[in-house]
Amino acid sequence: MNLIIMGKPGAGKGTQTARLLKDKNFKVIATGDLIRQEIRNNSSLGQEVKSYSDKGLLVPDTIILKILKKHINKAKDVLFDGFPRTINQAKELENIAKPDLVLFLHVDDEIVIKRISNRQTVLHENKNFIFPNKEQAEKFIAKKGGVLIKRKDDTKEVIVKRLKEYQEHTKELVNFYKSKNIFYSLDGSKNVEEVHKELLDIINNFNS
Ligand code: AMP
Secondary structure, three states, rough: OOEEEEEEEOOHHHHHHHOOOOOOOOEEEEEHHHHHHHOOOHHHHHHHHHHHHHHHHOOOOOHHHHHHHHHHOOOOOOOEEEEEEOOOHHHHHHHHHHEEEEEEEEOOOOHHHHHHHOEEEEEEEEEEEEEOOHHHHHHHHHHHHEEEEEEOOOOHEEEEEEHHHHHHHHHHHHHHHHOOOOOOEEEEOHHHHHHHHHHHHHHHHHHH
């Protein structure tokens, strides 16, 4: 089955995705990570998207679809994190890897602003690992190595812009998936294990 995990920046998509992978086998496509990878590699796509992502603006659909298609090699058991973000992307996805379930993590703005302001990213073996605070990030570095990096778009000013961008596009997307009867909304402000259990229940019910 193909799954979409949706929610504002800071809603816990990355955290829940990582937790889910301990129980289920999915190939994860996180477009934010793919974009940051392209930027780090300074590829031509990376150069094209940098100005958008640094400012907290959505990358144009044509570019994001190009990046997506580069990384998707099978259309089964894919978990999308951060994609689709626009109705156009959602419609394209129907032909690439049709989603079976859309899981929406609902969290209020004040909570996500606080979460994102505190969160720390560690670059380890060319991959980003995100932690809720500096203490946990440093613990990881001491154990496995890596460096602490500050995401350019994790400042309060940019977060507010990202939330606005998110708001503008979400309603249409939510309605699109609601009309297909594959949309589930969960309270993303609960603790990680509680949210995980609810996600898992929905997935297992779908499979049975
Ligand atoms: P994320 O890590 O998912 O919060 O994404 C970080 C940034 O990457 C966003 O602020 C956008 O600039 C860009 N981005 C990620 N996914 C998409 C998408 N599906 N469509 C457009 N832009 C995206």
